[in-house]
Amino acid sequence: MNYRTQMEAAKKGIITKEMLSVAAKEHIKEEKIRESVACGRVAIPANIKHKSLSPEGIGEGLRTKINVNLGISGDSIDYTREMEKVDLAIKFGVEAIMDLSNYGKTNTFRTQLISRSPAMIGTVPMYDAIGYLEKDLMDIKAADFLKVVEAHAEEGVDFMTIHAGINRRAVECFKRSKRLTNIVSRGGSLLFAWMEMTGNENPFYEYYDEFLEILREYDVTISLGDALRPGSINDSSDAGQLSELIELGNLTERAWERDVQVMVEGPGHMAINEIAANMTIQKRLCHGAPFYVLGPLVTDIAPGYDHITSAIGGAIAASSGADFLCYVTPAEHLRLPDLEDVKEGIVASKIAAHAADIAKGIPGAREIDNKMSDARRRIDWEEMFSYAIDGEKARAYFESAPPAERHTCSMCGKMCAMRTTNKILAGEKVEFCSENKQ
Known part of the structure; x- marks a missing residue:
């Protein structure tokens, strides 16, 4: 194998087995997939150590993909229940699962998850740093963060959310914006706290090239986290969100130069009338990289029903250019979701993604609707x-x-x-x- 990553292979004119698999699933010519991976408009997150993976493409011209979040917390430690959620997600055919476990030694659960899951696996190493290293936040060094990222890559994680865009410039912009809900990203808030307590630059930004080398070695796709995503419709499209997005555009190009695949993460909470414009701005500033959105939630007053507020925003976002939807469950803002919450969140997200694919004219998207309508007629x-x-x-x-x-x-x-x-x-x-x- 004379390439390390999918992007490197694509740039060299090589069509990998993963590209062939994606082309068959999407009913698109293999060469078209290769070209899209080479220029970064499509990512195929596929860690070389994830042997059970059924590869999926995320990006321009492809079906909108769905991610399911799960994992344990200090208030809910039940690995068996989380694995039941994994089985449910696989049953419904979701394309990605993110392990957001943030308590204790999480590698046992994650290793089992990767070994059995055909879905791509994502993590947020920042969540795991404190438990993995057994250090208080202020005592963690830049080298420690590198160690956690390498551990996740070695285990077979396909994509990692790295909050590299919240550097000192972005923080100053955030402070001036006087937000209603401040920072709602868990990883972003931890990095903000670390930066403020230590007086140092964001280590994921300062040592970005070193992190990219680790990701390149295992072909881990970097999902550039939006630490300053809006946590309320009041804060959407503000200077903090957009200043970080500008940084993410620069970081996208730096990753591509090293043949590391990229996704860029987006809002958050956002009023309906702002969603389409935000998708256009993101694609422009981040050079067409695949866009991964949480929601967006189109109103802030529906706890218990945020799978619906998210599905509304997700359908609009995906039909306007977003490529990857992170599901939201009815338990959002309230508690760790149970099995029924996970199911409701998956179904709502699948409805949003499919509706968007019809609107975008994705090949074959309407076929099953036509079959359903014919069965209804009969x-x-x-x-x-x-x-x-x-x-x-x-x-x-x-x-x-x-x-x-x-x-x-x-x-x-x-x-x-x-x-x-x-x-x-x-x-x-x-x-x-x-x-x-x-």
């Missing part, structure tokens, strides 16, 4: 359940109030519009009274 329930994103729920709803006649549902009964029209077009009469007497 009133074939089993076929409808097979096409549904959550067929089990659809079946349970239908069977909870079964109709007297199978070729209807309990809402319309024999007045079903499909049934009525089918009968007339077949040359039959529609006679409700006489049918009821029989």
Whole structure:
């Protein structure tokens, strides 16, 4: 193998087995995938040590991908339950899982996750630093952060969120902006605290080239974290968010120069009327790199329903250029999600992603909708359940109030519009009274 990363191979004109896999899944020519990886508009996160991976492409012209966050915290230490969430995510076909565990020694769970998951695996090394190193935040050195990143790469992590853009310039801009919700990124807030307490520059920014060398060795995709993403619609599109985005654009080019694949992370909370413009600005400032968004949540007043506020924003964001949606569950802002929360978050995100793919004209995106509509016309329930994103729920709803006649549902009964029209077009009469007497 005369290349280290997917990007290096693509630049050399080599089509890797991962590119072939992505091309087949996306119904796109292999050469087109190679060209997109070479210029950075598509990333294929695929750590050379992740042997169970089913490669996926993220970026321009491809299906919108979904990420599921999970992991333990100090208030909820149950690895078995988190692995059940993994199994659920795989069952629903999500393309990525991020292990955000932030308590104790997390490598055992992460190693098991990587060994069994066909989905790409992501982490935020900053979360793991304190538990892994067993040091207080202020006592951690730049070399320690490098050590954690290398440990995650060695384990087989496919992409890592690195908050390299929150440097001293971005911090000063944040302080001047007088935000309503300040910094809501967990990793960003920890780095901000470290910088303020030590008086040092962000180590991920200061030693960026050293981090890139580690990522390049294992072909880990860097996901440039948005430490200053808005945590309320009041703070969206402010100077802090945009100043960091400018830094991320520069860091994107520096990574590409070293053949490290890049994704760029985005908001956050944002009013509907700002979303499309933000997608355009990000793509411009970050040179077309794949864009990974959390939401955005389009209102701040729906705790318990933020999978819906996120799906609204995610559909708009993806149809306007975002490539990768991080799911949000009903438990967002309230607690660690349980299994049902995870399911609700996955389904909401899949709806948003699919709706956006239809709007973007992604090849084949409409086909399953057309199949569903045809099955509805024929009133074939089993076929409808097979096409549904959550067929089990659809079946349970239908069977909870079964109709007297199978070729209807309990809402319309024999007045079903499909049934009525089918009968007339077949040359039959529609006679409700006489049918009821029989």
